[in-house]
Amino acid sequence: MLLMKNIIYISIFFVCFCTSGQQLLKSSIDSGGDTNTAGNLRIVYSLGETFTKEHEGTIHVSEGFINAKFNIKISPIVFLQGPLLNPTTVGLMNDILRSNSYIPTTSPYGDNATVNASVFDTTGTDAIVDWIWIELRSENDPTKVIASTSALLQRDGDVVALDGTSTVLLNASPGNHHVVIKHRNHLGAMSATPITLVKDVTTTVNFTDNSFVTFGSHAQVLLASNVMALWTGNVNGDTTIQYSGTTPDIPSILSEVLNDAGNFLNFPTYVVNGYNIHDVNMDGKTQYTGNEPDSPIILQNVLAHPGNFLNFTTYQIQEQLPEN
Ligand SMILES: [Ca+2]
Ligand SMILES: [Ca+2]
Ligand SMILES: [Ca+2]
Structure with missing residues (x-):
């Protein structure tokens, strides 16, 4: 009788568990999966990965669906070479795109993030230079993007959230991740080593520091002021900067100028005003x-590239990211 009662209880529990069990929400899905380790406990979450083991070693639990929404606070600092070429204030990037109201309120990057136009009202040190793109990449496979977002770049190099001042939040699991910064007409760069990022604590990642080691070689340009900046001049959407040769950037600038609707007489000296990828x-x-x-x-x-020993005009400056 007691056994029968237990079976009933177990059955009721089982039915309740199944009916009120996991719900598959969009936010529950991590397309690539990831792992988290704390002490001897390791959680593996994934969707679409084949499990070969449910547990192993001391404790190693596999889960199908976990809502892996964490707020990783990150504060990258980066300079773009372009707006530092003729700075109106030493050490600060120019914000001419902003002061001319050229910066769009919709991000030029994949997430099409939008901002309130008022974020471009700020002047001075924290004025917005442009949109920028941040990626966190897998510690074990740095070609794999774990989280990414559009953000805004201030004149002093601070990369901030879409309100123009706050710390950037990224939806990723705490742990060691490579940090990548990209810009629409500069070459992107990645931290050479994974950086420990923790929940709810801001981690500063300073790409401008010349002792900060980036992936590959000469991923950034060393400026006369002894700080690092992303190389400018990739205007044709590939992963190299080239003056002449197989995939040069220069013809793309000429074409843009000649084809502008306002350039009736096809002057090569014509100036195209506005927010333009060709504006180096x-x-x-x-x-x-x-x-x-x-x-x-x-x-x-x-x-000037340190790798161009023989000063070839056909030299390609290759973006130093693992997928290139
Ligand atoms: Ca700042
Ligand atoms: Ca190019
Ligand atoms: Ca220009």
Whole structure:
């Protein structure tokens, strides 16, 4: 009788458990899966991965669906070379795109994030230079993006959230991750080693510090002021900066200038005003040749690159990310 009662209780429990069990929400899905280790406890969460073991070693639990929403606070600091070429204030990037109201309120990157136009009202040190892109990459496979977001870049290099001032939050599990910074016409860079990021505590990742080690070689340009910046001049959407050769960036600038609707007489000296990927120094003007042309900046970078021993004009500055 007692056994029968227990079976009934177990059955009731089982039915309740099944009917009120896991719900599959969009937020529950981590497309790639990941692991977390604390002491001798290791949690593996994934969707679509084949489990070969449910547990192993001391304790090793596998779960199908876990809502892995954490707030990783990260405060990257990065300089773009373009707006530092002729700085109006020493040590601060120019914010000419902002002061001319050229920066769009919708991100140029994949998440199409939007901001309130008022974030571009701030002037001075914390004025917004442009949109920027952050990725966290897997410790074990740095080609794999774990989390990513559009963010905003201040003149002093602070990368901030979409309100223009707050710390960036990323939805990822605490742990060791590579940090990648990308910009639409500069070459991206990644931390050479994984960086320990923890929940609810801000971690500063300073790409401008010349002792900060980036993946690959010469991922950034060393400026005269002894700080590092992302290389500018990748205007044709690939992963290299090239003046002349197989995939040069220069013809793309010329084409942009000649094809502009306002350039009736097809002058190569014509200036295209506005937010434009071909504007290498980010002064709000895209010019092929003339008073303030963008093309020579690309030549200067190619010739100045530490890897271009023989000063070839055809040298390619390759973006130093593991997938390239
Ligand atoms: Ca700042
Ligand atoms: Ca290019
Ligand atoms: Ca320009």
